[in-house]
Amino acid sequence: MTSKTTAIVVLFAGFLVAPMAHAALSPQQVIRNGAEKVRVILRKKVKKGSTAESKQKEDLKKVVDGFLDYQELSKRSLGPHWKERSPEEQKEFTKLLRDLIEASYTSTISKNIDFKMEYDDEEIDEDGTQADVTAVASAKNKKGKTVSEDLTFHLFLTQRGLPQSKPRWLIFDVEFGDVSLVRHYRGEFNRKIKKESYQALVTAMRKKLDEIRSGKAKADVKAKL
DSSP, rough: OOOHHHHHHHHHHOOOOOOSTTTTSHHHHHHHHHHHHHHHHHHHHOOSSHHHHHOOOOHHHHHHHHHHHHHHHHHHHHHGGSSTHHHHHHHHHHHHHHHHHHHHHHHGGGGOOOOOEEEEEEEEOTSSSSSEEEEEEEOOTSSSOEEEEEEEEEEEEEOOOOOOOOEEEEEEEEEETTTOOOOOOOOHHHHHHTTTTTHHHHHHHHHHHHHHHHEEESOTOOOOO
């Protein structure tokens, strides 16, 4: 996978979603609307280290915080270890994973990716609570060659945080090629916990977060802890 494609994946994995007042919008429409929001934000070229760049990052974070379900992503990524953690530890872990994802996609902003999306299928399960949306994301690399990635967005219908509102679709996982965010994280997390301990995992995640923020480590969803 090229660094250009990896940057596309990091961005799409975090925030290709859009606000919706109710669940009338289909999952694919949610992705389409979100893709346009991302384009608008990334279309603005900003100077590195500037106030404008900081605002751009905050704009992206607002989209992510509102429409990617970090709790569900964290729960599925920890697998059976999730139930072993106290409510306080679950909250701490969810925030740490969110910080890692945010640090990853905000570190790619300077690339100002001009991506295109072609949408394929949308499948909603029989009880109408989960859906898959497939698409192909493409962009030109530095040599002018078009690189593409097959994507599958996994969404679920929830009222989490909005008890008085109608359900909305939220993303809890993204597959790109043969890699799933949840499966990748689960493998890494489970390996670290079994080999060492849960606390060792948290320590490694914090170290990785510091490395990404300082520029010592690149944003790569396949990176090991």
